[in-house]
Amino acid sequence: xxxxxxxxxxxxxxxxxxxxxxxxxxxxxxxxxxxxxxxxxxxxxxxxxxxxxxxxxxxxxxxxxxxxxxxxxxxxxxxxxxxxxxxxxxxxxxxxxxxxxxxxxxxxxxxxxxxxxxxxxxxxxxxxxxxxxxxxxxxxxxxxxxxxxxxx
Amino acid sequence: xxxxxxxxxxxxxxxxxxxxxxxxxxxxxxxxxxxxxxxxxxxxxxxxxxxxxxxxxxxxxxx
Numbered sequence: 001x002x003x004x005x006x007x008x009x010x011x012x013x014x015x016x017x018x019x020x021x022x023x024x025x026x027x028x029x030x031x032x033x034x035x036x037x038x039x040x041x042x043x044x045x046x047x048x049x050x051x052x053x054x055x056x057x058x059x060x061x062x063x064x065x066x067x068x069x070x071x072x073x074x075x076x077x078x079x080x081x082x083x084x085x086x087x088x089x090x091x092x093x094x095x096x097x098x099x100x101x102x103x104x105x106x107x108x109x110x111x112x113x114x115x116x117x118x119x120x121x122x123x124x125x126x127x128x129x130x131x132x133x134x135x136x137x138x139x140x141x142x143x144x145x146x147x148x149x150x151x152x
Numbered sequence: 153x154x155x156x157x158x159x160x161x162x163x164x165x166x167x168x169x170x171x172x173x174x175x176x177x178x179x180x181x182x183x184x185x186x187x188x189x190x191x192x193x194x195x196x197x198x199x200x201x202x203x204x205x206x207x208x209x210x211x212x213x214x215x
Contacts, residue, residue, distance in 0.1 A: 106170070
């Protein structure tokens with residue numbers, strides 16, 4: 001199987017993880033199992049297997065990344081408790097929080113989103129202005145933000 | 153940016169959605185161009201959101 005990351009990509013990502021990660025991060029992929037080529041185009045989850053492969057490559061680049069693969073059809077309670085409705089969905093957390101998700105495969109131009117999510121969760125201190133941080137810390141109600149993207 | 157905010161506050165639920173893989177969500181939220189940001193399923197705007205812009209939209213979502 002071809003790799004998503006070549007040697008130079010891997011070196012770049014490994015060095016960013018070494019410099020910027022602090023705490024361990026749980027990367028949980030909700031997915032369906034590999035049907036061994038039985039996928040009919042337009043049916044089933046075409047990106048589940050490649051997403052798992054990409055996350056396996058990335059998680060090998062830092063011992064602070066703990067990758068969990070969850071079959072959403074079997075782990076129904078867990079899937080529900082993370083608020084996951086579709087696959088593939090990736091949840092980034094330090095403990096068991098589930099407020100940071102990526103739906104789909106974070107490849108191509110969306111790959112930086114994957115890196116930043118891992119680094120931000122790990123460091124717990126994203127590069128935000130004081131105004132933003134104080135606003136976020138003052139929140140009493142939950143706010144949902146959905147960002148729709150397409151890879152190029 | 154949305155993920156960075158969610159990493160700062162557990163009150164922010166941030167989802168990035170690759171819309172080609174989930175066209176039904178794209179239809180539900182009327183996605184015509186990307187990136188499209190939707191706050192509390194009500195406020196939406198197209199185009200790359202910088203921090204200040206997103207902050208202003210979040211503030212107005214609370215009003």
